[in-house]
Structure formats: C-alpha cells, structure tokens
Amino acid sequence: MIPPAGAPLVLRGREVGRDDDGVVRPVVMAIVNRTTDSFYAPARLADDGPALAAAHAAWSDGAAILDVGGVRAGVGPEVDEAAEIDRVVPFVAEVRRQVPDLLLSVDTWRAGVARAAIEAGADLINDTWAGHDPELVEVAGAAGVGVVCSHTGGARPRTDPYRVTYDGGPLGPGDPGDPGDPVEQALDDPRDGVTRDVVATLRRGAARAVAAGVPPSSVLVDPTHDFGKNTWHSLHLLRRTEVLAGLGHPLLMALSRKDFVGETLDLPPDERLPGTLAATALAAWHGARVFRAHDVAATRHVLEMVAAVRDEAPPRAARRGLA
Incomplete structure (x- = not known):
C-alpha cells in the first residue's frame, strides 16, 4: 500500500511543487550558509561571489527554495543580530534580483532578522x-509569509543535546484525548515518546502560526533531526514520517549529512551522501514534502525516482524494449 502524499505547500500565493499535470511532488530546498564554521565545509559560503554562484547552481539543478543561514546551528563564536542581518539580508535582496523565481527562506530564530529578511x-x-x-511567528504572520515550525525538545539556540529523554504525553491541539485520533492510534511503539513530544510541539507551533496570520498551507512542520535529540531519536522519527506527514501541514525534512546519518554509518560529513539519500527516499515515500539538502541534483533525482515508483510520474525516457 502506497502511503498518502503529504499536504501541498503555498508560499506568497504560489503553490510549490505542482507539475503541469496537476500532481504535487516533493521539492528541494537548497542550502547556502553565510558562515565560516558550518559543520559541512562546502556549505561555508561567507563570500558573496561563491554564495551567489551557489544560488544560481541550486536553481539550475532544480531547487525550488533556497534556505539562507547566517549563524551556525551548533556551538560556536557569538554572532549578534546585527552581524546576522549583515550576513543574510543583502544577500537575500541580491538573489531576489538575480534569480527572481527562486523562493527564498531564511534560517533564523530572531524576529529582527526575520523582519529585515x-x-x-x-x-x-x-x-x-x-x-x-x-515574536518571530507574529512577524511572519503580519507579512503573510511562510514559517517552519520545528522541534528541539526545549533546547536553547546553538546548544547540543546531552542525555536527552522523552517520556511522551498528551498530543496537544487536535487531540482532546479522543482515542479515535489517527495519530494517537499510530503511536503504539515503546519508543514513541519522542514522536509524541514532536507531534505535540508541532501542533502547538502550527496552531500559533495560523492564529498569527500565517496561511495553513504556508506553515511547514519539521521534526528537526539532531536538534535536542540523539541518533536513536532521529532514526525513530524517520520511521514515523507517515505520522508526521499526516499533521495537515507540509512536512519538511532536514536530513542532509546530519550527525544521525554519520553516527549510524560512522562516517564524517563529506562521506554521508549515500546515507542521506537513503533516508530521503524513505521520507519521500512516506509523504514528506520539502527536503533541505546540500546536494540538490542528487536529491532531486531521488525524489523523481520515488515519484515514478509511487506512480506519480512517468519515466523521463522509457525506451527499453520499446524501440
């Protein structure tokens, strides 16, 4: 049985990922980090020239969205709000000018940076x-732009997890304790404490975003692998992709070269592409909608292959046995 496709994504009135034949398919969100210390060295694009070249390459390779960050997610030197704005905002304006059809995302937890971006x-x-x-979600709602609601288990920005545990609990808005809730019914694994916490957090975050004025189809939900989680947690959330895709909002998966992939295979970041693509295929099959990726072309090829197997797209050049 093929799992249902996830919810569609609309940003500023533009539906993302719908083909001319009307089928909605997953899309790639490329990454440009305006930093010198990102965990994956090729993504360190502090200089304008290489960063702009990467934006053009992402568009050429098939990315629909470009995610721009100005601060390393993990522990590192302090970057204040003014410095983050300086790294990100002029670049966003220039990409908007040079590649007008490329949708732009900004990776930040600060409302001031979001407003300027x-x-x-x-x-x-x-x-x-x-x-x-x-205040960040209120800034997004007032402007009518999209927002990603994420899960960190309560971790503060730029901190690493340490012996974090999840016991589970109520699933939050959308689950008033009704045993008929399909999400409740699906969570029958002893390891689902982390899934319950993620579901509750994402439901609360999405409800607050919609209340703040963000259109429901512009609210993405992200289980946020590695953030506030160990590798076992992240692997289990990948198993639970279909549950997360059923929350009613487009599901973002940020899997690319992350530590849970590296620790599963005992590989450094520059050798994690095959593991990332395996995780991508599984998540796409089970309804994830947007994939944040360092390797745009490879990720797009995986998504196209999954779409063909799901019978959502024909082969591009089927000739074998026909000619």
Whole structure:
C-alpha cells in the first residue's frame, strides 16, 4: 500500500511543487550558509561571489527554495543580530534580483532578522529553534509569509543535546484525548515518546502560526533531526514520517549529512551522501514534502525516482524494449 502524499505547500500565493499535470511532488530546498564554521565545509559560503554562484547552481539543478543561514546551528563564536542581518539580508535582496523565481527562506530564530529578511524579499522563515523568540511567528504572520515550525525538545539556540529523554504525553491541539485520533492510534511503539513530544510541539507551533496570520498551507512542520535529540531519536522519527506527514501541514525534512546519518554509518560529513539519500527516499515515500539538502541534483533525482515508483510520474525516457 502506497502511503498518502503529504499536504501541498503555498508560499506568497504560489503553490510549490505542482507539475503541469496537476500532481504535487516533493521539492528541494537548497542550502547556502553565510558562515565560516558550518559543520559541512562546502556549505561555508561567507563570500558573496561563491554564495551567489551557489544560488544560481541550486536553481539550475532544480531547487525550488533556497534556505539562507547566517549563524551556525551548533556551538560556536557569538554572532549578534546585527552581524546576522549583515550576513543574510543583502544577500537575500541580491538573489531576489538575480534569480527572481527562486523562493527564498531564511534560517533564523530572531524576529529582527526575520523582519529585515522579509523586507528584502524572503518568502519563508525557517525557525529551527522552535519559537525561542515568540515574536518571530507574529512577524511572519503580519507579512503573510511562510514559517517552519520545528522541534528541539526545549533546547536553547546553538546548544547540543546531552542525555536527552522523552517520556511522551498528551498530543496537544487536535487531540482532546479522543482515542479515535489517527495519530494517537499510530503511536503504539515503546519508543514513541519522542514522536509524541514532536507531534505535540508541532501542533502547538502550527496552531500559533495560523492564529498569527500565517496561511495553513504556508506553515511547514519539521521534526528537526539532531536538534535536542540523539541518533536513536532521529532514526525513530524517520520511521514515523507517515505520522508526521499526516499533521495537515507540509512536512519538511532536514536530513542532509546530519550527525544521525554519520553516527549510524560512522562516517564524517563529506562521506554521508549515500546515507542521506537513503533516508530521503524513505521520507519521500512516506509523504514528506520539502527536503533541505546540500546536494540538490542528487536529491532531486531521488525524489523523481520515488515519484515514478509511487506512480506519480512517468519515466523521463522509457525506451527499453520499446524501440
């Protein structure tokens, strides 16, 4: 049985990923980090020239969205709000000018950075630290742009997890304790404490975003692998992709070269592409909608192959046995 496709994504009135034949398929969100210390060296694009070249390459390789970050997610030197704005906002404005059809996302937890980025042309705010700044979602709602609601298990920005545990609990808005809730029914594994916490957090975050004015189809939900989680947690959330895709909002998966892939295979970041693509295929099969990726072309090829197996797209050049 093929799992149902996930919810569609609309940013600033533009539906993302719908083909001319009307089928909605997963899309790639490329990554440009305006930093010198990102965990994956090729993504360190602090200089304007290489960063702009990467934006053009992402568009050529088939990315629909470009996610721009100005601060390393993990522990590192302090980057204040002014410095983050300086790294990100002029670049967003220039990409908007040079590649007008490429949707732009900004990876930040700060409302001030989000406001400046939206004014420069950002279509989406990727709040990877789960509402640490409560004003951020209000900024997105007032501007009518999209927002990513994430899960960190309560971790503060730029901190690493340490012996974190999840016991589970109520699933939050959308689950008033009704045993007929399909999400409740699906969570029957003893390891689902982390899934329950993720579901509850994402439901609360999405409800708050919609209440703040963000259109429901512009609210993405992200289980946020590695953030506030160990490798066992992240692997289990990948198993639970279909549950997360059923929350009613487009599901973002940020899997690319992450530590849970590296620790599963005992490989450094520059050798994690095959593991990343395996995880990508599984998540796409089970309904994830957007994939944040360092390797755009390879990720797009995986998504196209999954779409063909799901019978959502024909082969591009089927000739074998026909000619």
